[in-house]
Amino acid sequence: xxxxxxxxxxxxxxxxxxxxxxxxxxxxxxxxxxxxxxxxxxxxxxxxxxxxxxxxxxxxxxxxxxxxxxxxxxxxxxxxxxxxxxxxxxxxxxxxxxxxxxxxxxxxxxxxxxxxxxxxxxxxxxxxxxxxxxxxxxxxxxxxxxxxxxxxxxxxxxxxxxxxxxxxxxxxxxxxxxxxxxxxxxxxxxxxxxxxxxxxxxxxxxxxxxxxxxxxxxxxxxxxxxxxxxxxxxxxxxxxxxxxxxxxxxxxxxxxxxxxxxxxxxxxxxxxxxxxxxxxxxxxxxxxxxxxxxxxxxxxxxxxxxxxxxxxxxxxxxxxxxxxxxxxxxxxxxxxxxxxxxxxxxxxxxxxxxxxxxxxxxxxxxxxxxxxxxxxxxxxxxxxxxxxxxxxxxxxxxxxxxxxxxxxxxxxxxxxxxxxxxxxxxxxxxxxxxxxxxxxxxxxxxxxxxxxxxxxxxxxxxxxxxxxxxxxxxxxxxxxxxxxxxxxxxxxxxx
RNA sequence: GGCGAUAUGGUGUAACUGGUUAACACGUCGCCCUCUCAAGGCGAAGAGUUCGGGUUCGAGCCCCGAUAUCGCUACCA
Numbered sequence: 289x290x291x292x293x294x295x296x297x298x299x300x301x302x303x304x305x306x307x308x309x310x311x312x313x314x315x316x317x318x319x320x321x322x323x324x325x326x327x328x329x330x331x332x333x334x335x336x337x338x339x340x341x342x343x344x345x346x347x348x349x350x351x352x353x354x355x356x357x358x359x360x361x362x363x364x365x366x367x368x369x370x371x372x373x374x375x376x377x378x379x380x381x382x383x384x385x386x387x388x389x390x391x392x393x394x395x396x397x398x399x400x401x402x403x404x405x406x407x408x409x410x411x412x413x414x415x416x417x418x419x420x421x422x423x424x425x426x427x428x429x430x431x432x433x434x435x436x437x438x439x440x441x442x443x444x445x446x447x448x449x450x451x452x453x454x455x456x457x458x459x460x461x462x463x464x465x466x467x468x469x470x471x472x473x474x475x476x477x478x479x480x481x482x483x484x485x486x487x488x489x490x491x492x493x494x495x496x497x498x499x500x501x502x503x504x505x506x507x508x509x510x511x512x513x514x515x516x517x518x519x520x521x522x523x524x525x526x527x528x529x530x531x532x533x534x535x536x537x538x539x540x541x542x543x544x545x546x547x548x549x550x551x552x553x554x555x556x557x558x559x560x561x562x563x564x565x566x567x568x569x570x571x572x573x574x575x576x577x578x579x580x581x582x583x584x585x586x587x588x589x590x591x592x593x594x595x596x597x598x599x600x601x602x603x604x605x606x607x608x609x610x611x612x613x614x615x616x617x618x619x620x621x622x623x624x625x626x627x628x629x630x631x632x633x634x635x636x637x638x639x640x641x642x643x644x645x646x647x648x649x650x651x652x653x654x655x656x657x658x659x660x661x662x663x664x665x666x667x668x669x670x671x672x673x674x675x676x677x678x679x680x681x682x683x684x685x686x687x688x689x690x691x692x693x694x695x696x697x698x699x700x701x702x703x704x705x706x707x708x709x710x711x712x713x714x715x716x717x718x719x720x721x722x723x724x725x726x727x728x729x730x731x732x733x734x735x736x737x738x739x740x741x742x743x744x745x746x747x748x749x750x751x752x753x754x755x756x757x758x759x760x761x762x763x764x765x766x767x768x769x770x771x772x773x774x775x776x777x778x779x780x781x782x783x
Numbered sequence: 784g785g786c787g788a789u790a791u792g793g794u795g796u797a798a799c800u801g802g803u804u805a806a807c808a809c810g811u812c813g814c815c816c817u818c819u820c821a822a823g824g825c826g827a828a829g830a831g832u833u834c835g836g837g838u839u840c841g842a843g844c845c846c847c848g849a850u851a852u853c854g855c856u857a858c859c860a
Contacts, residue, residue, distance in 0.1 A: 299860050334859055399858060406857085415785055416856065441858055459788075468786045468856085476858040483860050507787055507855040528788085530853095535794080537852060568795060568808090576796035577807055585808085585824085592795090592808055609796075612853060616794050619809045629822070 292324025294498050296357075297331045297487065300342035303548035303762055304349040306615065307502060307532055307540060310566050313599075314529060315500050316355045320600045324497075328360035329490060330371045333480045343371075349549040353559045354596055359494075367494040372486050379481035382489050382519070383442045383474055391518035392474060394440040395422040396433040418443065418471045442475035444484070444511060444518075452510040457498075457527045458608055464510040472511050484508060488515040491524060500527040503612070504539075527605070530570050533612045540615050543769055550762040555677065556644050560595060561624040567599050568592065568619075571609040574602055593626060644675050652758045656750035670750060674759060678767070679745030680774060686741035688734040696738060697775045699730055703739055704768040712761045717753050742771045 294315040298308045319326040328350070330343055347362060359365025369375055386392035395418075397405075406416045423445065425433075433440065446469045453463040474485035481489075491499060506528050516523040534544040546552065552562055567573055575591045594602070631639060643649075657670045673679050687696045702724055710720045725735035740752050743764060749755060756764050 297860090301860075331860065337859065395858095397858095402858080410784090413784065439858095443858095456788090462787070464786070470856075473858050478858075480858090482858070487860090502854095503788070504854055504860090530789080533853080539853070565795095571796060574797090575808075577798070588807055610789055611791095612789075613796085614794055616809075619795065622809055625822090 290495070290497060292319060292322040292498060293327060293494065293496050294319050294324060294500055295327040295329050295491070295494065295496050297329045297490075297501075298346050299331045299334065299337070300339055300346060301334065301337040302339050302342055303550050304342075304346045306547050306549060306552070306566075308346070309349065309353060309355075309549050309562070310532060310569065311500065311502060311529065312350055312353070312355045313563060313566050317599050317603045318498065318500055318605065319358075321603070325358040326355075327365070327367075327494060327496070328357035328370065329494070330361055330373075331483065331486065332371060332373045333482065333486055335478065335480065345550060349553070352553055353549070353563055355563075372481070372490065375486070375490070376479060376481070378493070379475065379486055379489055380479065383481070383485065386444070386474070386515075386518055387442060389518065390445065391514075392442050392444055393423055393425070394430060395443045395471075395473075396425075396430075396438045396440045397422065398439075420471060423471070439477035441473045441477050443471040444474055444514065446471055446511070446514060452513050454509055454513045454523065454526060456506070456509075457525055457605075458610060459528070462506065462509070464507070469510050469514070472508075474515075484511050484515065488512050488519075492516070492519070492521045496524050498525045498527060500529065503528045503531050529608065530610055530612045532569060532615045535614055535616065537612065537614065539612075542765075543773065545615055545617065546762075546766045548762040548766070550760070551766050554643075554760050554763050557620070557624050558627045558639065561627040562620070563596055563599075564592075564594060564627075565620045565623050567594065567603065568623075569613040569615070571607050572603045572605065573599060574604075589626070592623070649674075649758070653750075656754055656758065660750065673744040673746070673749070674755075676745075678770065679743075680771065681741040681745050685745075685747055686738055688737065691734065693775075693779065697772060697779065699728060699735075700738060700742060700768065700772055700775075702728060703735075704765065704772065707756075707761070707765060707768065712757045712764075714753055714757065717756065721753075743767055 296308065296312045296315050298304070316326050318324070328346075330346070332338055332343070343361070347360075350357070357363065359367065359370060361368075361370040364370075372379075383392065387394070402418070405419060409416045409419075422443075447466050449466060451463050451465040452469065453461050456462050472484050473482050475481055490496075509526060509528075513523055532540040534540055536544070538544070540547055542548070546555075549562075553559075568575060573594060575594070577591075628636065628639075641647075653671055653674055654667070657667055661667055661670060683693060687693050691699075703721065706720050706724050707717075710716050721735060721739070722732060724730075725732055730738075736752050737747060739756075740749050741747060743749075743752075743756065743759065
């Protein structure tokens with residue numbers, strides 16, 4: 289039996305996602321249960337969505353949760369580099385291999401041409417697929433295109449006939465007919481691989497035995513299986529885990545739920561509680577039924593509460609339930625409360641001092657109010673919003689005099705978009721917000737006051753931009769989103 | 784639209800894998816405790832297992848069909 293090796297492969301495109309934490313937990317447990325290795329690989333092949341600070345945040349978040357990897361970009365390992373942007377030469381060579389063996393081909397269409405093709409197919413009610421125009425280009429035609437200096441991509445040559453099946457360890461055989469599998473781009477015109485190529489090549493080279501990933505990958509798995517075959521490699525086992533959902537059952541999204549692990553850390557969730565909650569998602573742990581040997585509530589509650597070590601001991605992958613579990617913040621909060629109550633007073637104090645009352649946090653807040661308070665206790669009056677789970681201003685507070693409620697909510701959404709796209713620094717934030725105000729004809733005063741009301745719940749606060757920076761991007765964005773969603777709902781109810 | 788996956792109270796899960804009135808937790812409601820609010824204790828409502836057929840003495844568990852939901856359908860992952 290070869291050593292079990294699993295991996296998570298997050299993309300550094302933003303804040304670390306709870307879905308990534310969920311997959312990390314599952315992979316971690318799987319590895320620990322089998323004396324295997326848990327690998328972290330950074331999939332940074334999409335240059336357009338790359339966020340430089342993201343990678344470090346992924347490291348920090350996973351470590352905060354206690355899910356340490358055995359191999360990865362920052363800890364090394366025998367199969368590095370573990371950052372895909374540092375492996376482009378490997379992918380290029382493998383693409384050449386496929387080209388040479390006839391399993392792939394060069395395709396010279398531009399993005400615009402492909403886009404036009406897709407649109408006309410859609411208009412004709414056809415399936416939007418690559419039409420295979422360059423599947424059988426002659427060497428002369430290829431040379432001609434190259435002479436033109438036309439960029440190309442490498443595509444997978446999916447057999448026209450037949451079907452591809454694979455075994456999903458949780459669901460059994462899954463089959464796709466080839467006419468439903470597109471000639472996937474493997475190597476982009478910028479020389480970077482797509483997920484599909486990089487993923488298969490790396491999983492093979494890194495000797496991954498079990499691919500435990502989210503369900504959204506099921507429909508691209510046939511492409512991966514075809515790639516393994518084209519290379520003459522054995523495919524790993526595939527485990528597709530259910531997708532975390534919003535309360536309305538749609539795939540979990542930031543609009544409807546806080547999804548940044550940073551948010552949970554900065555809002556004062558305990559890592560053990562978040563982990564425990566994630567472990568509850570999708571079954572796997574023997575919770576749910578009544579506890580053995582007793583039926584008091586206290587006893588039954590115990591079954592819902594378990595540590596990472598207990599998960600390693602008891603988590604059963606064959607028991608995973610396949611329905612997409614709703615990430616229910618209400619239950620997470622209850623669970624977190626359970627964990628807080630179990631702390632000794634000294635531990636509770638320590639937890640406070642390490643998080644929302646850390647010297648670092650207080651030290652950044654204090655200068656914002658020093659000139660504004662007359663007593664030390666005034667600090668509390670001035671800064672309460674930094675320490676609160678949520679605030680919600682009333683309409684009288686947040687709607688400017690000459691604006692309607694609808695206009696105000698719409699503008700808040702614009703502010704949110706700007707905040708999302710902007711670095712949280714004074715130099716970046718202030719001009720970005722002012723620019724938005726000018727474009728939308730909102731005075732600086734109304735503009736900033738609205739934001740102030742949303743974040744602080746009040747019309748009086750320490751300086752706004754500086755406060756936002758200290759409060760943090762993750763919590764700021766979430767507070768904005770919660771505000772917008774809540775106000776939209778209220779407005780809809782009134783109608 | 785096409786393809787795939789999934790389906791147990793509002794939510795997360797249980798149900799010895801065909802065998803008594805479908806269980807536990809969260810949430811909700813009520814009562815107790817209490818200066819308040821939590822916590823805690825006690826209790827209640829809430830699903831007949833998406834729907835329709837079948838197989839069987841017996842089905843949430845098996846079969847067939849339908850429906851709904853979710854995912855994929857990018858030179859994103």
